[in-house]
Amino acid sequence: xxxxxxxxxxxxxxxxxxxxxxxxxxxxxxxxxxxxxxxxxxxxxxxxxxxxxxxxxxxxxxxxxxxxxxxxxxxxxxxxxxxxxxxxxxxxxxxxxxxxxxxxxxxxxxxxxxxxxxxxxxxxxxxxxxxxxxxxxxxxxxxxxxxxxxxxxxxxxxxxxxxxxxxxxxxxxxxxxxxxxxxxxxxxxxxxxxxxxxxxxxxxxxxxxxxxxxxxxxxxxxxxxxxxxxxxxxxxxxxxxxxxxxxxxxxxxxxxxxxxxxxxxxxxx
Amino acid sequence: xxxxxxxxxxxxxxxxxxxxxxxxxxxxxxxxxxxxxxxxxxxxxxxxxxxxxxxxxxxxxxxxxxxxxxxxxxxxxxxxxxxxxxxxxxxxxxxxxxxxxxxxxxxxxxxxxxxxxxxxxxxxxxxxxxxxxxxxxxxxxxxxxxxxxxxxxxxxxxxxxxxxxxxxxxxxxxxxxxxxxxxxxxxxxxx
Numbered sequence: 029x030x031x032x033x034x035x036x037x038x039x040x041x042x043x044x045x046x047x048x049x050x051x052x053x054x055x056x057x058x059x060x061x062x063x064x065x066x067x068x069x070x071x072x073x074x075x076x077x078x079x080x081x082x083x084x085x086x087x088x089x090x091x092x093x094x095x096x097x098x099x100x101x102x103x104x105x106x107x108x109x110x111x112x113x114x115x116x117x118x119x120x121x122x123x124x125x126x127x128x129x130x131x132x133x134x135x136x137x138x139x140x141x142x143x144x145x146x147x148x149x150x151x152x153x154x155x156x157x158x159x160x161x162x163x164x165x166x167x168x169x170x171x172x173x174x175x176x177x178x179x180x181x182x183x184x185x186x187x188x189x190x191x192x193x194x195x196x197x198x199x200x201x202x203x204x205x206x207x208x209x210x211x212x213x214x215x216x217x218x219x220x221x222x223x224x225x226x227x228x229x230x231x232x233x234x235x236x237x238x239x240x241x242x243x244x245x246x247x248x249x250x251x252x253x254x255x256x257x258x259x260x261x262x263x264x265x266x267x268x269x270x271x272x273x274x275x276x277x278x279x280x281x282x283x284x285x286x287x288x289x290x291x292x293x294x295x296x297x
Numbered sequence: 298x299x300x301x302x303x304x305x306x307x308x309x310x311x312x313x314x315x316x317x318x319x320x321x322x323x324x325x326x327x328x329x330x331x332x333x334x335x336x337x338x339x340x341x342x343x344x345x346x347x348x349x350x351x352x353x354x355x356x357x358x359x360x361x362x363x364x365x366x367x368x369x370x371x372x373x374x375x376x377x378x379x380x381x382x383x384x385x386x387x388x389x390x391x392x393x394x395x396x397x398x399x400x401x402x403x404x405x406x407x408x409x410x411x412x413x414x415x416x417x418x419x420x421x422x423x424x425x426x427x428x429x430x431x432x433x434x435x436x437x438x439x440x441x442x443x444x445x446x447x448x449x450x451x452x453x454x455x456x457x458x459x460x461x462x463x464x465x466x467x468x469x470x471x472x473x474x475x476x477x478x479x480x481x482x483x484x485x486x487x488x
Contacts, residue, residue: 035368038359042372046379057386059393 064093064116071112072102077179079103079201092117103127104180104199126218127200129174129183129193133212134225134241134287135167136188141238156209163238166227168212174204220269222280226287229261236285243287252279257288264288300431302487303424307435310487313411314443315473315480320411323402324444325469333398334448338441340388340399342434344380344406345415349433351376352416353426373416381407411440446476 068089076084080101082091091097092113099117100110106126141163146155152173155161160169170189182197183204191204195218205213212227224243228235232244245262256271257264257280264287266272272280281289313319320341327337352373360368385403389396396403406412415436419429450472459468 034363035365038363038365038368039372039375042355042359042375046375050379050382053383053386057390059386059389 062093065089067116068092068113071105071109071116073104073109073199075104075179075199075201077104077199077201077203079199079203104201106199127215128195128198128218129200129202129204129213130216130223130291131168131191131193131212132214132223132225132227133166133168133190135162135164135239136190136241138188139240140164140167152207153209160210164228164230164235164242166210166212166229167239167242168210173207173209174213177203177207179203217269221290222266222269222272222277222288223291224264224266224288226263226285229263231262235262241285241287244285246284248282248284249280249288252276252282300428303428303431304435306487307432308439308442309480309483312439312443312480313414313436314440315477317411317414318477319414320409320440321473322405323409324440324447324473325466326405327399327402328444328447328451328469330398331445331448331452333395334444335441336388336395337399337402338437338444340384340403341406341409341411341440342437344377344384345412345437345440346430346434347380348373348377348412348416349419349429349436351380353419353424353429356420357426369417369420370413373413377412377416378407411436443476447473450476 065086066089069086072085072089074085078084080088080097080103082088082097085102088097088102092099092101099114099119102109102113105113143159143161143163146158146161148154148158150171152169152171155169155171159165160167162169168190170185170191172185172191174191175183175185179201180197180199182194182199183191184194186192191213200215202215205211205215207213210227216223225241226235226239226243228239228242230238230242232246235242236244243263245259245264247259247264249264250257250259253272253276256268257266259265266288277290283289307313311317314321314324323337323341328334355372355376356369360366360372381404384406385396388399388403415433419432424432447469451469454468454472463471
C-alpha cells in the first residue's frame, strides 16, 4: 500500500507546488485583453493580406476595438464580415460598395504592335525597365506580375496577353494594383460598367499606330457626356461614373477604337 | 577546470542540437530570422538552466532518497511544463511582438526533447549540483549558438539560388547536417 501511496502523494505534492507557483505568477503577469479582439479576429477572413492598411487580420481586429478602424474596413470580407464585426461591436456597419480590379488596357497580341523580342527575366517589372515588349509604353506587357500577386486565385493570364479578372473571386485587396509597374489595374465599383480601356498618353496618331485599341483622344465620348468624361494628357478619363446618363452610353460607344465603353463578358474582367 | 570542461563540452562538443540531434523542431522552425532565433535561444537557455536546477533538486532530494527513480520522467515533465508556462506568460507580458514571432514554438518548448534530454542526461551522469547548473546553462548557450548560426545561414540562403526541389526544409536539413559535421571537429578539444 505504501508503495502505491508514496509516488501518488509525491506527484500530487509536486503538482500542487508548481501549480500554486504558476497561479502566483499569473496574477503578476496577466495580460488584459479585450475578448472582442478574439471574436472579431475569428470573424475576419484570415487572409492577412494587409488590404485594410494594418499588418494582418489580428492587427485590424485590435484597431477596430480601439476605434482606430471602421467596422467595414476589411475590403476582402465585404458586407458579410462588416455586418458580423459591427454586430460584435454593437454598431451599424455602414454601406459597403463592392469593388473589383479592372484592366485598363486592350492591347492584345493582335491589336498592339510589338517592339521586338524580349529575352530576360519574365516579369513585368523587369521588362518595364527596358521599355517593355510592346511599342506602346503604357500598355500591358502580359508577364503576369498581377496574377502572381493575387492571393485569391481571381486572376489568370488570357491567351490574348491580357490578364482576366474573375469578379466573383476578386476581393479588391489591391495587391495586383500595386504589382503592376504600369498602373494598368485599378479598383472600381462593381456596378461601374463604363470604363476607359487604355492608359496611353501618346498623341492620337502615334497611339493609333502603336495599338489598334488605343485611346486617340478624339473627344467623341467627351462630347457625348461632358459632365463625367474629360480629356487629360491625350487620354479620356471618367471623372464621375455616376453622372453618366445611361441613355448616352450608345453615343459614348461610338468610340472609333472602342477604348471606352461597357465591359465585355469575354476578357475585360 | 573540470567545470570549464563541462561548459565547453555542453556548448561546442556535445551540443544538444548538433551532437545529440535533440530539439530539431524549434531549430528548424524558428531559425528563419536572427532576431527571433536569438529570443528563442534565450527562452530555451532560461528554461534549460532552471530545469537543470529544479530537476536536480527533485531528483536528489526526493526521488533518490525515497527510491522513486521511476518517477524521473514524469516529474521532469512537470517541471518543464510549468517553467514553459512561466516563460510564456513573461514574454507575453513584456513583448507581444516577440510572443507573436515565436508563435507555437514557445509552448512547444514543453515537448522539446533537448530540455527533457538535458534533465535525463544530467541525472544519468550523476552530476553534482554546481556541475548540473553549468551543464544546463552551457547547453542552453549551445542551443542558442546553433540556432543563431543556422538563422544567419538561412537568411543568406534566402538570397541564394537554391535548386527548386531543395528549397525550404530540404536545404535547411542539409545545412544542419554540414554544421553537425563541422561541430564534430570540436571532439578533439577535450581529450
